[in-house]
Amino acid sequence: MAAMRLTYEATGLTLGRAMFSSVRTPRVYEHIVEQIESAIFGGKLGCGDRLPPERELVRQFHASRVAVREALRTLEHRGLIDVRHGSSGGHFVRAVDAGLLRRDFTTLLRLARVTVSQLTEARLLIEPEIARLAAQRASDEDVKMLREALEKRADFVRGGGHPRVLDIGFHRVVGGVAKNPVHSLLVDAVMDLEADIVVPRIELTAEDSAEVAAAHREIFETIVKRQPERAGDVMEAHIVDVQRRLGRRESRGRGPAERTEGDSR
Numbered sequence: 001m002a003a004m005r006l007t008y009e010a011t012g013l014t015l016g017r018a019m020f021s022s023v024r025t026p027r028v029y030e031h032i033v034e035q036i037e038s039a040i041f042g043g044k045l046g047c048g049d050r051l052p053p054e055r056e057l058v059r060q061f062h063a064s065r066v067a068v069r070e071a072l073r074t075l076e077h078r079g080l081i082d083v084r085h086g087s088s089g090g091h092f093v094r095a096v097d098a099g100l101l102r103r104d105f106t107t108l109l110r111l112a113r114v115t116v117s118q119l120t121e122a123r124l125l126i127e128p129e130i131a132r133l134a135a136q137r138a139s140d141e142d143v144k145m146l147r148e149a150l151e152k153r154a155d156f157v158r159g160g161g162h163p164r165v166l167d168i169g170f171h172r173v174v175g176g177v178a179k180n181p182v183h184s185l186l187v188d189a190v191m192d193l194e195a196d197i198v199v200p201r202i203e204l205t206a207e208d209s210a211e212v213a214a215a216h217r218e219i220f221e222t223i224v225k226r227q228p229e230r231a232g233d234v235m236e237a238h239i240v241d242v243q244r245r246l247g248r249r250e251s252r253g254r255g256p257a258e259r260t261e262g263d264s265r
Contacts, residue, residue, distance in 0.1 A: 022062035032071035051091040106192040120243045131235035132228040133178035142177040149173050164199045208245045
């Protein structure tokens with residue numbers, strides 16, 4: 001059957017030729033999901049756009065109300081649409097939320113039982129390059145955010161707090177300053193693992209904490225001075241140094257038998 005014109009008069013949204021076509025399959029809802037996803041990914045439906053009412057979708061897809069509802073639930077579960085209630089409610093295309101992907105990515109890494117050494121190896125591949133990009137792309141506002149992160153940490157330490165979470169926060173900010181959503185996602189996922197795997201197990205000394213603060217200050221200065229190569233080198237040295245300190249603290253916290261067993265792995 002020829003595709004029909006989609007005009008949703010309630011919102012004034014006119015999309016010209018029909019966006020969706022009828023489907024014939026035992027799992028109809030999957031094909032409905034596929035077509036709506038394609039419309040979103042292809043830009044035919046943008047963030048904040050309202051989908052046609054359920055009855056209009058039933059008509060366009062030549063599908064049952066049950067299949068349409070299942071498709072809408074699937075799209076909502078995938079984080080592509082929101083359901084709003086009330087007189088102006090309906091199904092709306094969600095704004096981009098990298099947090100959804102980050103949570104899924106972090107969950108997969110946790111299920112893989114990532115070790116501290118594997119985490120460090122990944123950080124050495126990712127973060128030096130991100131620091132280089134940050135030194136090239138940082139705006140005045142970015143510099144302000146980085147400075148505030150350093151000052152917040154210093155105030156927290158002066159108040160007697162343990163700054164590990166704030167240290168992780170500094171790396172997240174650097175990831176954002178690189179202005180690449182893929183890099184930002186990777187840093188956030190890695191930092192989530194750092195908070196989950198390392199922070200609860202190993203506590204740094206005051207001396208270690210002071211060295212971390214100094215390294216963060218140096219990374220900040222290289223970004224401010226727009227020294228990308230230096231920024232990458234300092235970030236790499238910082239990660240290696242922290243890993244060495246963590247390994248030393250962890251080794252001291254184990255007994256001789258446990259240490260021998262661990263070193264044999």
